[in-house]
Each structure stands twice: as structure tokens, then as C-alpha cells.
Amino acid sequence: MLNPSSANAPSRDDLIDALLLKAEVEAFNEAYASALDEQRLADWAEMFTVNGFYNIISRENYDRKLPVGLIYCENRGMIRDRAFALEKTAMFAPRYLRHMVGNLKVAEAVDGSIDATANYVVFQVLFDRPDATIHQVGRYIDRFVREEGGLKLASRICIYDSLLIDNALCIPV
Amino acid sequence: MGFRKVAELDALRDGGVTGVEVDGVPIALFRMGNEVHATHGICTHALAFLKDGYVEDGTIECPLHQGVFDIRTGRALCAPLTQDLATYAAKVEGGAVFVDLDSASESPSDAGPLEEVQVAENTGGSSLPLVIAGAGQAAAAAIRAARAAGFSAPIHLVGAEPHLPYERPPLSKEALGDAFDRASACRLPPADVAALGVTFHPGVRVTAVDAEARVATLSDNAQIPYGALLIATGGTARRLGIPGDDLPGVHHLRTLEDAEAIAASLASARTVAVVGGGFIGLELASAARARGLKVVLLEREGELMSRLLPPALGAAFRRLAEAHGVEVRRDVAVEAITARDGALALATTTGEIFADTVLVGVGLVPETALAALAGCEVAGGIVVDAFGRTSVDGIWAAGDCALHHVPLDGRRGRLESWRNAEEQGAAAGRSIAGDTAARTEKAPWFWTDQFGLNIQMLGVPGTGNEVALTGTDGAAGAVYRTLADGRVTAVIAFSDAAAIRAARAELVSDTPFDLAAHGARLLAPQETNPTPIDPEEDDMSASPDVQFAKKYVWPQEGLSIIPDWVYTDETVYQREVERIFHGRTWNFVALECEIENPGDFIRSNVGPTPVVVARAEDGTIHVFENRCAHRAAEFCRDLSGNAKEFVCPYHQWSYDLKGNLVGVPFRRGVDGKGGMPKDFKPADHGLKQLNVTTHRGVVFASYADGMESFPEYLGPEVLREFEATFDGRKPKLLGHYRHSLPGNWKLYHENLKDPYHATLLHTFLVTFGLLVAGNKSLMLADPSGRHGVMASAKSDTTHIDADKKKEMRAYKEGMTLEEPRFMDFIDEFDSPWSVTMATIWPNLIVQREMNTLGIRHIVPTGPNEFIMKWTMFGFEGDDEEMTRHRLRQGNLMGPAGFLGLEDNEAIKFVQDGMLGVPGGEHLVKLDPGTEAGTADTLISEAAIRAMYRHWRDAMGIA
Numbered sequence A: 001m002l003n004p005s006s007a008n009a010p011s012r013d014d015l016i017d018a019l020l021l022k023a024e025v026e027a028f029n030e031a032y033a034s035a036l037d038e039q040r041l042a043d044w045a046e047m048f049t050v051n052g053f054y055n056i057i058s059r060e061n062y063d064r065k066l067p068v069g070l071i072y073c074e075n076r077g078m079i080r081d082r083a084f085a086l087e088k089t090a091m092f093a094p095r096y097l098r099h100m101v102g103n104l105k106v107a108e109a110v111d112g113s114i115d116a117t118a119n120y121v122v123f124q125v126l127f128d129r130p131d132a133t134i135h136q137v138g139r140y141i142d143r144f145v146r147e148e149g150g151l152k153l154a155s156r157i158c159i160y161d162s163l164l165i166d167n168a169l170c171i172p173v
Numbered sequence B: 001m002g003f004r005k006v007a008e009l010d011a012l013r014d015g016g017v018t019g020v021e022v023d024g025v026p027i028a029l030f031r032m033g034n035e036v037h038a039t040h041g042i043c044t045h046a047l048a049f050l051k052d053g054y055v056e057d058g059t060i061e062c063p064l065h066q067g068v069f070d071i072r073t074g075r076a077l078c079a080p081l082t083q084d085l086a087t088y089a090a091k092v093e094g095g096a097v098f099v100d101l102d103s104a105s106e107s108p109s110d111a112g113p114l115e116e117v118q119v120a121e122n123t124g125g126s127s128l129p130l131v132i133a134g135a136g137q138a139a140a141a142a143i144r145a146a147r148a149a150g151f152s153a154p155i156h157l158v159g160a161e162p163h164l165p166y167e168r169p170p171l172s173k174e175a176l177g178d179a180f181d182r183a184s185a186c187r188l189p190p191a192d193v194a195a196l197g198v199t200f201h202p203g204v205r206v207t208a209v210d211a212e213a214r215v216a217t218l219s220d221n222a223q224i225p226y227g228a229l230l231i232a233t234g235g236t237a238r239r240l241g242i243p244g245d246d247l248p249g250v251h252h253l254r255t256l257e258d259a260e261a262i263a264a265s266l267a268s269a270r271t272v273a274v275v276g277g278g279f280i281g282l283e284l285a286s287a288a289r290a291r292g293l294k295v296v297l298l299e300r301e302g303e304l305m306s307r308l309l310p311p312a313l314g315a316a317f318r319r320l321a322e323a324h325g326v327e328v329r330r331d332v333a334v335e336a337i338t339a340r341d342g343a344l345a346l347a348t349t350t351g352e353i354f355a356d357t358v359l360v361g362v363g364l365v366p367e368t369a370l371a372a373l374a375g376c377e378v379a380g381g382i383v384v385d386a387f388g389r390t391s392v393d394g395i396w397a398a399g400d401c402a403l404h405h406v407p408l409d410g411r412r413g414r415l416e417s418w419r420n421a422e423e424q425g426a427a428a429g430r431s432i433a434g435d436t437a438a439r440t441e442k443a444p445w446f447w448t449d450q451f452g453l454n455i456q457m458l459g460v461p462g463t464g465n466e467v468a469l470t471g472t473d474g475a476a477g478a479v480y481r482t483l484a485d486g487r488v489t490a491v492i493a494f495s496d497a498a499a500i501r502a503a504r505a506e507l508v509s510d511t512p513f514d515l516a517a518h519g520a521r522l523l524a525p526q527e528t529n530p531t532p533i534d535p536e537e538d539d540m541s542a543s544p545d546v547q548f549a550k551k552y553v554w555p556q557e558g559l560s561i562i563p564d565w566v567y568t569d570e571t572v573y574q575r576e577v578e579r580i581f582h583g584r585t586w587n588f589v590a591l592e593c594e595i596e597n598p599g600d601f602i603r604s605n606v607g608p609t610p611v612v613v614a615r616a617e618d619g620t621i622h623v624f625e626n627r628c629a630h631r632a633a634e635f636c637r638d639l640s641g642n643a644k645e646f647v648c649p650y651h652q653w654s655y656d657l658k659g660n661l662v663g664v665p666f667r668r669g670v671d672g673k674g675g676m677p678k679d680f681k682p683a684d685h686g687l688k689q690l691n692v693t694t695h696r697g698v699v700f701a702s703y704a705d706g707m708e709s710f711p712e713y714l715g716p717e718v719l720r721e722f723e724a725t726f727d728g729r730k731p732k733l734l735g736h737y738r739h740s741l742p743g744n745w746k747l748y749h750e751n752l753k754d755p756y757h758a759t760l761l762h763t764f765l766v767t768f769g770l771l772v773a774g775n776k777s778l779m780l781a782d783p784s785g786r787h788g789v790m791a792s793a794k795s796d797t798t799h800i801d802a803d804k805k806k807e808m809r810a811y812k813e814g815m816t817l818e819e820p821r822f823m824d825f826i827d828e829f830d831s832p833w834s835v836t837m838a839t840i841w842p843n844l845i846v847q848r849e850m851n852t853l854g855i856r857h858i859v860p861t862g863p864n865e866f867i868m869k870w871t872m873f874g875f876e877g878d879d880e881e882m883t884r885h886r887l888r889q890g891n892l893m894g895p896a897g898f899l900g901l902e903d904n905e906a907i908k909f910v911q912d913g914m915l916g917v918p919g920g921e922h923l924v925k926l927d928p929g930t931e932a933g934t935a936d937t938l939i940s941e942a943a944i945r946a947m948y949r950h951w952r953d954a955m956g957i958a
């Protein structure tokens, strides 16, 4: 849709629709990043559909079609469980995180769902170190659907390039 | 052949001894002014070179057991020698020394102390025979001495064993090696029996004595009237007196037959448990280690030989054994032995131990029944005077069955030693012959050969004595003096014969021992380690091992304290790489399913060292270093792939799938110039190849040659758990995780040998009822302590009793998961456990967390960091739902796992906690009832202690 080499130049309306859609997805990603940065994990869980799929998978596994993921949730119930367990039971050192999302590409599929990809970077700051480390670098492969409250993730696969994780991944990406 | 020039006179030290070799025969040359004498160079007792001996007053004293020979005649002058030394004609001409080998004196066995026997008319006042009960070493000594003193009546030697008297010390030494000649141990060869007029009754016991009538009754019903009766009945090996102490494979040692049975059993055993840490136990352990067997030594007391030696000395013997790979466990009593699964299971006060062979060395029971029957006074041994006379007229006693005639360390006791049997036997023999001249007392002397050292002890140490040390504790050259009121009571020298010689004067000296003048230091009574020495002060000539051993010393408290340097020190880490990862270990490198086809390879690591695991065209698996033989480049950069060959990108050296060098560009140079040297052989410059083994689809590599098989390496208990997970189904790769952990690699093992943390750190488990303190569980440590399995069985959480709940701070009723099915357990394994974490030394953890299966592969990168590579798998034949179930359950573990992330954080916290505090220590005291090993409670750190016992051993840290 935003393909500049397309034979028929898109109409202005199409372009505006595309920009609006992109803006909408961008806004979603910003809200998503904020929820994680602020460690509002319950809010984060609600950004998925009931059957929402969420997987954080290494690029190594993804490229070799190996399914193992760091966090592997097949529906929102599991995502809520993850959020709940992290908030209520998990022990890890306090930290600040910044999720940066960019290079967004959006495409509307025939069934009305929206396919998108974006790059992400997660910075992590531990309280006893001066530096923010790049905790993870990767790419989202997403499918959004529109529900009453707006966009929801029907699937988000986070494919991380930084294969060697620094110790532990405590907060989702 | 005649005289041959063998040396220049000037090369020989006057008054000294020099060793030369003539036609392969070792010769000892003795220079006395301008005269030279030559003898055979090897002692007639055991294998010792006389050139290392000590020359004094025309005699040479053997360095090993202090046998003394006359230099001119070769005569054997004292115990333990029984054979003379061959001598050779020697002359000096024109400043050169000549020896005539053909002139050898009579074969030593034909000569010998027999020459002394002049059969004079001396029957000690009676012409009735001498009857000797017991044909052992004391008997032999008595016979020689009696005859030498002119005793002329008949001698009846009655021996319960079918053998002529033989000496027992070799039974726990040479006899357990390969080339042992029974005849060499004989103390009274057949020729001497005849020459000395002895009637030998083999296989017969003296069963009764009528002391009034002076008649001895034998087990063959013969009755022999005697003029003198010598009881030299020795003793028997003490039994354990527990169920199973008579099972096949459980051995005691006293006789030749016992020794031969032990030698045979060692030939087929892999693991040996030695019960009893006395001299014989230690010698047995030494013999087993010399065969490369795994040896655990169990001592009931808190220190070895605590009833014989001060604790600091017992500790020295212990450390010597530990340094030679013997695992010494103290405060452990064996309670029963059972045969199980083709091995012997020893139930001990601290848990179960498995071994193929059990060698018992728990002391001697003196054979005093006959003496008691005859009416002799017996008090833990037959009471005798300096002449061997018992309280009954006409009856003498000598050797192991008799007490020493002077109190030892304030008590009357037996001296169960070779020298004592000789001396008491000889004293009795002389006295029976009527020779009652008093002899000057010699200090008791004892020797033991173990772990390559010849250890001699002169004098009688008191268990409460102070101990002064010169030299390095527990090593060759160490000399210990036990002191009472500052005076030397005994000297124990580790391979230092000269010290024993010098000690003779010290023992009779009236002046207190001068510590400073000897450069000696006192060992604290409970000191189990020498004080660490600053590296700066180190003797620079000391070997790196010695320097290391001096610098890194485990705390005195023992295994319940772990010093921080174990986790933070660079030198310790380097040694771990060398001794553990590159040492005698099987290291995980891959699952076979990752390299299914010829040409498939993956990058892996053995310790920190990068390796490539590849399958060659012929289907074999090869592991070689990922380091070009040319300029060390780590040539293989892909994590996995398929290749026909490996080519180093830098200069295009190429290697085949087995790691052999096949191509070197411009090897012959260009235009006849340059290139490799002509003698360069590619076959010599392949990649460093490791030994490979596989078990149930898992691939292991080792730098060490001649490793035991993988099942042997694991031991039966851990193998059982390994095979419960790798149950024969073909593993199927599901993917990897990799993360770096800012902690020492051993902390990860400890985390999984620490069941204590499970319900405390992982509140998730408790909150959602996955693990509660009441669950059935086990923390297994293998007998070596290096491997372990933490296991638990999932139980129904609906009825947890209130008490248990209260103890678990995190249990919150009403907290439930929306999708609890990810914690379902599908019982697919033949195992009572739903969760097992097997820690397989040194670099593998096999995770079977219900149905989520994973390999965790430890790759250390330094003391303060390691990388963990996870290989998650399922099995061929899993349907899609099963695979998904494994993936869902995978949320528990890994770098982001509900449990996994907490362990990672905890390990980081531990390392952080050490970095800022110098000289710190950890406390691992939980469950003192089990010193180290398998615990029957989860509130235990016994498996961690077991691991460190092994680690110290592997690292040579005393």
C-alpha cells in the first residue's frame, strides 16, 4: 500500500488512510511501550485479544523454524498469568526500562486485520550502574485486529537479534 | 670378563656411596680413603637404591627401611633384612676404579644370617623341645635368635596357616601390584628350616596347653611335651561385626590369601570403599589409587588415626591421601552392607555409598585365647617382660599377641609392627636359649609405604602431644616431631630417611627441642591446614602446584565454609579450566539430533574453549577445537550448519570433518621459494581433537584420554535419572536460549544442589501450589559428590495441612492462574519423579521440569561470569499438542522463566555480594547430620558440601 514502486500511484485518500492507520498503530506501540516502561503489566496484558498470541523468540530459532520462545503465551489468559506472576511473585532487582519502537511498516490484510512489523530496542538501567545497557534489539511481527476499544494484538512475535541475553529477561518486550 | 673400569677415583666422595651401572647391573661404590668397595646397588629387602643410603662405620644403611649392610662383606646386619648383599671385587689403579662383576659373592640367599649358627650345646637348661604356637614373623625371629644363642633342643613350629613364616607388610603393598613373588616375603625359607633343625607342622593349631605338665596339644591330636613354649599367635583382622560384612566383595586383610583375593578384586573393580583410616586402610587406598580406581575411605572418628597420633598428624596423612585422589570421609560409621544391582551398598550414618569392593582395615584382634587357656596373664595382649616371659613358667610370648614390656605413652599396649615382632621374637628366642644378657632398648620403629612416599616413624607419639613441622605439610620431605613438655617423643618423616637417623639422638636428648634452630613450627592441635603463605614470601623454586597449594587453603572449619576466592579468583578459575574442564571429565557438547546428517556441525564449548562438533561422512561424531592450527583463528563462525570441510578464512588452511589438516596453500612455496619446511607433515598439524562419547543421543567430549565410560562416570544412581529423561525416544530439537550470567559457574550447580531455596525464592511455585514443603522429594549426590539430582514429585495441592502452609510465607490461598493447564504434568516417564534437575559435572544440567525438557550447558568465561546455553527438546513422535504443551511449560524456565529468572538474579546477587568484600566466606552448614552427600531432607546443603569435597580434590586444594 505504501509501496512506492506500485504501478498505479495510490490515490490521496488511500495515502491518508494508510497514514492514519500507521499513526494508529504507532500510537498503539507507544502506549504499549509506556505500559511496559511503567511496568503496568496488567494494562499490558489487556492490549491483546482473548486468543492473542505472544512469543519472544530468538532470531536464531525463528530463522531455523524452531519454536522455543523465552515467553510463550497462547492466549490472553496466559498473558495475564505472566503479568500477575511477575507483579506478585517474581523476585528480581529493581530496574528501569525504555522500550523504543520504530521503522514501523503496516499493511491491511483482506480480512480487515492489520499486519505490521517494527524494530524495537529495550534499554535497561540497573540502579548501581551508570550505563543504560541495550537489553534487547529486535523486531515485532504483529497482527492487529480492531475491537471496541480500538486496536488489539492478535499476535505479537518479538524476534530478538541479541542472542546472548544479559542474565535475565524480567519484563516483557 | 674380569675387571672393568667403572669410575674415576676422584669422582667418588670419600666416606660416601656412589651408584654406577655396569652391564645394566646397578652397583654401589664405597670409597674409604684410597680403597673402594663394590656391592650390588639394590637393597635385598625391597626396591631401594643404596646409592641414596647412608654410610657409617663401614656400613651402609638403606634409605627405605633402614636395613644395614656391612660394606666389605655384604652381610645383612639388622631387620628388616634377611638376605646379604652381593659384593664384587674392586680395585683402584692409576686413579681409576675397576670392578669385576664375575666375582660376585655367593648368591645372597645362600649366605645370610645362618652363618651365625654354631650348634653349641645350649638347651637353656632343658633338652625338651621348644614348641612355638604360631608360624609368623615373631616365630621366625625367635628360631634364629635361639639357635644363634646356642639352643640345641628340637624346635616344633606349629602354624595354623599352611605357609612357612612370611612377612605381612608386603600384603598391603607389593602384593597388590602386578609382579609379586610370594617367595620374596618368606621369613624362614625351607633351606633354613632344615639347617636350623625345625620340625614344621603346617596347617595345625596348638589347641591346649597343660602348663603344669608342660605338654602342648595340637589340632591333629598330637601331644608334644615341651621345655619351652613360645606363643607367637599374632592376631586376626578385626571384623566390622555388621550385617553383610561377610558378603563376597567385602575383604579383610591379614593373610597371603586375603591379599591375593584383594588383588584379584581390585583388578575388576571400579570403585572401592576402604573402611578404616589406619595405616593398612591407607595403604589399601594407595594401592587402589595406583590402579586408577575411585576410592572412598570411611573413618569413624573425626580424624584419621586419632587413637595413635595427634590430630595434626592424622590430618597430614589424610591430606596426603586426599591429594592422591582418595575421598576421605570422617565421622562416618558403616552400619550394614548389602549387595544391590551388582554393587555393594554401604549404609552409613551419613547416607548410602556404593562400591564394587569393600576393603576393611579396622585393626587387629590379638590372638590371646591360647595364652589365657594356659593361665598366662592377659590384658589386651599377653603380658610379658623384656625377655618375653609370660606370667607362667616355661611360657614365652612375642609379636602382635603380646604387650610391649614398657608402657607406651603412659599405657601398656601392643606395638603391632614388623620391628616389634622381630625384637620380641629375638628376645624370647635368646631367653629360651638361656641368654639373659640385657640389651639396650631401641626406640620403636615403624614404616609404611603409601602414595609413593616411604614414611617412617621412630619413637612413640602421644595423642595429646604437640606437633612440630619442618617442610610442607603432607608432602615428601615433611618431618613431624611430636613433643611432650618440649621433648621429642617421636619423629615421623615423609620420605626423609636422614631425618629418622638424626632423630635417634633427638629422642634420647635431655634438652627441649629447639623449634627456631630447626626452622620448625608448631601445628595448632586442631590445625588442619598450614597457614596461608603470602605469594611474595613464596620459595620461588617451589613448583607452581606447591605455590598454589600454599596460597589457596580451605578454611579450618571444613566443608561448611566456602571462601569467596573459590568464586572470584582468576588463578583458581584458570586451574579449573585446566584441571576440571580440560581434565578427567566428560563435557556435554551437543545433542545428536543437532548433527543428524554427515557434514552437519554446531559450534560448542568445552569449558570456555570453543569447539566444533561435526558428523563426518562415515557417520562418526568428532569434536575439535575451533582454533586454526596455523594462527589460532577461531575459524568456524556459524552457530550451526552443514559443510564438506572447514576452511580458515585467514590463510585458507582447510580441515576435514574430523579436524585433520588437509590443505595448506603454497605449502611448497612459489618458484621454489618460501613455503613450509620440507619436513612439515600435515598429519601433525590437525586441529586439537577431543575424545568423544555419546549416550542416548547426547554427545560428550573429553580432553583426557582413557576416560571411564559415560555410565561409569555418572555412577548408577545418577545414570538412572539421566536415562529416565533420555528414555530411548529420539530427542527432537525445539530451540535454544543463550544468556550470560554475572556469577561464578559453580553457583549454578549449587543452585540445583540447594533444595532449600526452592520454596523460599520461588514463591511462584508455592503460590500456585506447584511445590510445597511436604512434597515427596530427594536431593541425591553421587558417591563422588560431583553429580547430583534434585527431584520432586508433584502432589495434590488441595489438602496441604495448615502447619506446612504457615511455614511457607508465600502460600496464598485464592491466588489462581487463569490458564493452569500449562502446569499439567503428563506422566510420560518411567520415574517416580515429576521434576528432576540433574547436575552432571562439570558443564551440564539436564532439566526435566515435568514435560519441559532442556539441556543447560555451562560455558564459563572467567571467575565472575559464565554463559548458559539452553537446548530445549521434545521427542520424535510428539504430536503438535504435546510440543505446544512443552513450549507452554517452558515459561517456567529459561532466562525469562518464572523460576529461571529468579535463579539468575539470585546468582548475580551472590556474586555482587562477594565483589565488594575481601576475604569473605559463605556458610553452608544446613543439615550437619549429613556431612556431605545425599540428604534425606530438603533443608540441607549436604550436596553442595559433597561437590566441594570433589572440587577440592580435583583442584588439589587441601
Ligand SMILES: Cc1cc2nc3c(=O)[nH]c(=O)nc-3n(C[C@H](O)[C@H](O)[C@H](O)COP(=O)(O)OP(=O)(O)OC[C@H]3O[C@@H](n4cnc5c(N)ncnc54)[C@H](O)[C@@H]3O)c2cc1C
Residues within 6 Å of the ligand: B133, B134, B135, B136, B137, B138, B139, B158, B159, B160, B161, B167, B168, B169, B170, B171, B172, B204, B205, B206, B207, B232, B233, B234, B235, B253, B254, B255, B280, B367, B370, B398, B399, B400, B401, B415, B416, B417, B418, B419, B421, B445, B446, B447, B448, B449
Ligand atoms: C597387611 C599388613 C601390613 C603391615 N604393614 C606393616 C608395615 O608396613 N610396617 C610394620 O612395621 N608392620 C606392618 N605390619 C605388621 C606386621 O606385619 C605384624 O606386626 C607382624 O606380622 C606380627 O608378627 P607376629 O609373628 O606377631 O604375628 P603373625 O605374623 O600374624 O603370625 C602369627 C601366626 O600364628 C598363627 N596362629 C594363631 N593362633 C595359632 C595357634 N593357636 N596355633 C598355631 N598357629 C596359630 C596365625 O595363623 C599366624 O600365621 C603389617 C601387617 C599386616 C597384616
Ligand code: FES
Residues within 6 Å of the ligand: B043, B044, B045, B046, B047, B048, B062, B063, B064, B065, B066, B067, B080, B081
Ligand atoms: S628396601 Fe632396604 S630396608 Fe627395605
Ligand SMILES: [Fe+2]
Residues within 6 Å of the ligand: B751, B757, B758, B761, B762, B899, B903
Ligand atoms: Fe531455583
